[in-house]
Amino acid sequence: MPTYKQFPLSDTAEGLTEADILNWHVKPGDEVKVNQIVVEIETAKAAVELPIPWAGVITELHVEPGQTVEVGTPILTMDVDPGGAAAPAATPTPAASPAEEAPAEEEMKPLVGYGSKAVVTKRRARKSPEATSVTSDTPKATSVRSDLTKATFGQSPVPAAPAAPVKGGYVPLAKPPVRKLAKDLGVDLHALTGTAAGGVITREDVHLAANGSAGTLPVEQSTVDPSSRERRVPVKGVRKATAAAMVQSAYTAPHVTEFLTIDVTPMMEFREKLKKSREFAGVKVTPLTFAAKAVCLAAKRTPDVNAVWDEAAQEIVYKDYVHLGIAAATPRGLIVPKVRDADAMSLKELAVALTQLTETAREGKTSPADMANGTITITNVGVFGVDTGTPIINPGESAILCLGAIKDTPWVVDGEIKVRKVLQLSLSFDHRVVDGQQGSEFLADVGALLADPAVAITY
Structure with missing residues (x-):
């Protein structure tokens, strides 16, 4: 006898309330295994692939790609005992006790990372052999599926609203x-x-x-009316989360932005030397790598930039570690994955970590956990040829450093004008936590480290 279960959209990140269905990896009739990926969703932070916690046969998909679904909403139904209907009818069945006939509750235990909510379902009470023969009959099984689903989950006999069909019969x-x-x-x-x-x-x-x-x-x-020369795109997923975060930050943290222009010719020359060294063979070292190392070193001398304002507790929380956020432009919008404990990494380790981080972000594979609990962020607008900017601080942090484009620029060196590699930096910080003095000292330290990497041995 078939046993039906519904798979709900689960909380893949703390505080998730809804997600968009991106792509189904299964269709009705497909047989799936435990932990097989069945659907790809887009949360407010990233695209996530969801595995199914059971084995069985998919019987129905309740939503189609593009729909926004609230957490806890069933998104598919499956038969977890497809072979049950084929059991020999001649096998004698002992009389069931009242306890056996009563619907037994079964808890669907979520997989790791699925949140703490449990979905309680009810098994259908045993039926007579006649009823069993009806459900095992292939032509009639589909016609009575909705009734079986109601019985399985203990729903009332009132007809439920039909699930959204899949257009064209396919996903x-x-x-x-x-x-x-x-x-x-x-x-x-x-x-x-x-x-x-x-x-x-x-x-x-x-x-x-x-x-x-x-x-x-x-x-x-x-x-969309073509004559209007306008088009409307729903605000969802990453774009929706980014907008909310930026508004919250802009209107709760008093922003101050400072600027610094530096000659980074020694840094670029040092970079060329590293590229030729055996230790850095095959390692991608970029200006962002040097900036990441400089931020970690400078934050130790000015810990205020790595702290955060706790409004509820009326406290400033100082972090003795650096979870470095890197703002990344992706097809889904702006995300900020973190390099965990970046302050404990060598320059080479940072280079490798940054390469992996950016590749994962562009592929849309960054997990929600990798974007949480940052302490300070770097954004690089120089890759777009932009000189500088006034970035908005990420919520839960107190500072963000912006890197501009490195350009050949006339620069005074020892009283003479020479063409040098010049970079503009900008630092936005929360003035509740960071005073002008601390912000200036931090920015000056970062600038000194980028202008001459040898300064790092003095820190």
């Missing part, structure tokens, strides 16, 4: 950047058939559909 396969492009261009992925291996929809497929020359299914009428 479109596309990577998150392609889904974002489709949203931006107003293209319905359900109306496309992917040209890549396995039917995956590519960026080219979306562009062709936008130009009216692709797709094997009729495209639904767009809700």
Whole structure:
């Protein structure tokens, strides 16, 4: 006899209330194993792949890609005992005791990282052999699935609202950047058939559909009026979380920004030497690597920038460690993954950690845990050719350093004008925690370390 269970959207990060369904990895009828990845979701922090805690057969998907679902909402139903209906009918069944006939509660224990909530389900009371033969009959099993689901979960006989159907009878396969492009261009992925291996929809497929020359299914009428020359994109996921965080920071922490322009020619020359050394062979050393090391060293001399204001307790919390945030632009928007205990790392270890961090972020694989509990952040606008900026402090921190572009600039050296590699720095800090003196000293220390890396041996 089939045993149905519903898989709810679980809390993959502390405080998560909702998530967007990005892509299903299964469809009704698929047999799955324990801990198999079944769905990819986008939370307010990152894209996360969810495994299923049971083995069985998928019977129904309740939501489709693009929908926003609240935590705790069932997103699929599966049969965890698909072979039960095939049990020999001739086997005698002993009389069930009243205790056995009463619905027994079973707790769905969440996997590690799924939060603390438990979903309680109820097993269906035993039925007569006649009822068993009906549910095991293949043509009729589908027609009575909703009734079985109600019995399984102890729901009332009142008809429930039908789950959202999957358009076109399938779930479109596309990577998150392609889904974002489709949203931006107003293209319905359900109306496309992917040209890549396995039917995956590519960026080219979306562009062709936008130009009216692709797709094997009729495209639904767009809700956007082409004559308006405007398009509206729902604020979801990372963009929604970033907006809320920036507003909170801007209106709760009194920001002060200071600027410093420095000659980093010695740093760039030192970088070339490291690239040729055996120890750094194959290691990507960038100006950001030097900045990360400088921030960690300077924070030890000015611990205020690595502290945080606790409004509820009316305390300043000083951190004896540096969890360094690195602002990264990704297809989903701005995220700030952290290098844990960056102050304990060597320059080479920092270089390796930063390379892994940025690659993971661009692939959309950064976990929510890797973006929590930072102490100070670096943002690098220089990669876009921008000289400097006035960054907003990340909530839960007190300072953020901005790196500008390194440019060949006329510079006075020993009374003569020479062409040098020049960099502009800016530091935004929370004036409740960091006074002008501490902010200036920290920025000056970072500048001195970047202007001449040899200064590090004096710290």
